Amino acid sequence: MTKDIIDPTVFEELCAAMGEDFARELAATFLDDAENMFAELKGSVKNQDADTYRRAAHSIKSNAQTFGAITLSERARDIELSGEIDGAAVDVLRATFDQTATALTGLLNG
Amino acid sequence: MVEKTGHLLIVDDNKVNRILMTRSVEMLGHRASVAHNGKVAMQMLAEDDYDVLLLDIEMPEMDGFQVLEALKGDPTLRDLPVIVTSSVEGLENVVRCIELGAEDYIAKPVNKVLLQARLNSSLERKQLYDEQKRLLGRFATEEVAQDLQASGFAIGGSRITATVLFCDIRDFTALSEPMPPEATIELLNTYYTLMFEAVTSHGGIVNLMVGDGLMALFGAPQPVDNSAQSAISAAQEMSRMIDMLNEERTALGEKRLKVGFGVATGEVVAGYAGTQTRATYTCIGKTVNLAARLEAHTKIVDRAILFDAETRQNLSASADCEQLEEALFKGFSELTEVFSIRN
Known part of the structure; x- marks a missing residue:
């Protein structure tokens, strides 16, 4: 796993700050909700909807950070x-x- | 330092961010509610009280910029501290948030220590605003308080066209003489409650109360469509309420109240008079004197409501008015036209 795909220290910090159980649940929510964001992104390509396109990418960026x-x-x-x-x-x-x-699933199970 | 806790509204369209932010502020001891876009947030703000708004920018339906603009235009929400939490790109967007009145900006992912510090300072500010508002509310009417908050405090007046209403209980001294003081105060309180309700529900403000007399202003500091009509409607409503009160009093074997109303429209000088530490919103001018004279004149001509020609002109042509004999009032060199309206 390259560090650029998932930087493990960021997740460790999240666990330390928010509690491990919470961080795990949040990661699961991220993976789950990402499907909705990709659905929006794909839909916006089809409909040529620049606003939704930009906003969906923005949400994915925010969660990735x-x-x-x-x-x-x-x-x-x-x-x-x-x-x-x-x-x-x-x-x-x-x-x-x-x-x-x-990579994130591996980190959660590791 | 004692940590302050408050009720926060988190506005974010991103589920992960909402959950993370809610947990973060709850860990700091605050209570949180969430909205998934600006439109929902505005509805929630209208229905409940919040101490601080944590606002995302990029959102569907109504984005953070639009929320900031809406808050700025709402006198009841203008002072609500807003912390923008966003990963929006570009310094110009951050600047725009601050220009639109946001208290602070925190980039995402939000650092918890930074969040705690910003929340504390925002909550302190909110407490100060609330305290200020509470004090203003105690000493001034809501309209004056809003005018003060919007334009700042300055001693001095401006010339405006407005309608002045005077009302007074006739022979109140004689009426109250046989009454115990507690009963007199209670009667005055009932009377004032009725008068205040009638004045404010027609867009006016009560700006002077002396004994059993009251002066109200329509058209300042907040403009109304037709100040003359508003004042007359308020006087008619008060008159009807006094009639109802009198029915109760008659049933109890008490003397009936007779209240006179004088209304005049024209230029007044309105503003804050007093000193920097103690001032009231008031207005002066010939129109004010005329309204007072007309009120006194109700006893002589035995009418409940009297008003001047300027007020008459602003009433609808179909209004059931009666022109009385012209009168020469103290302080006025010429005869004044006097009108009354049938209830």
Whole structure:
């Protein structure tokens, strides 16, 4: 697992500050809710809805930062600031998220 | 330092952020409610009291900028401290939040120590505002308090067109003489409660109470559509309420109250008069004197409500008015037209 996919120290800090049980639940919520955000993102590509596109990417970025998912947050930020709707970038983001989800799940079970 | 705790409203469209923020502030001893967009937040703010708003910017329906604008335009919410918590990009957006009245800005992910410090200072500020408002409320009417909060306090007046209403219980001294003092105070309290209700429900303010007399102002400091009509409607309503009170009094074998109303419209000088430490919102001018003279004149012509030509002009043509004989009032060099209205 590369540190850029998930920085384990960020999650450790979250556990220390908020309690481990809470941090675990929050991580599960993140993974769960991300499906809704990707659904919005894909829908916005289809409907050419720039506002929803930007907002969904912004939400993914924000959550990625909370869990130390550096690459995911950077790619989401690029999409948020790009100013144009790009379906291919969304696919790349999705692949990054899947890697992140695997790494985070590993961290939760580790 | 004693940590302050408060009721916070967290506004964020992102579920993870809402859960994380709620937990963070609860761990600091605060109570939290959540809204998932600005529109829901505005509804919640209208229904309940909060001490601090923790506001996200990027949201559907109504975003954080729009919420800040709406708060700024609402006198009851203008002083609510807002801490913007966002990962919105660009310094210009942070500046915009502050310009729109946000107290503070904390970037996400939110650092807990920073959050604690900002919350404490916001809660302190909220407490000061509340205290200030409470004091203002005790010494001034709500309209004057709002005017003071909006424009700041300054001794001095401005010329405006408004309608002045005077009312007075006739022969109150004779009426109250046989009564025990407690009963007199109780009667005055009932009377004032009725008068206040009638004046404020028609957009006016009561700005002077002396004994059994009362002066109300319509059209200042808050503008009303038709100050003359508002004042006359208020006088009519008061008159009806006095009639009801009299029915009760008659049933109890007590003497009936007779109340006279004088109404005049025109230019007045209104503003804060007094010193920096003790001042009242008041108004002076010929219109005020005329309203007082008209009120006194009700005894002579035996009418409940009298008003001047300027007020008459602003009433609808169909109003059931009666023109009385012109009168020469003290302090006025010319004869004054006098009108009355049938109840």
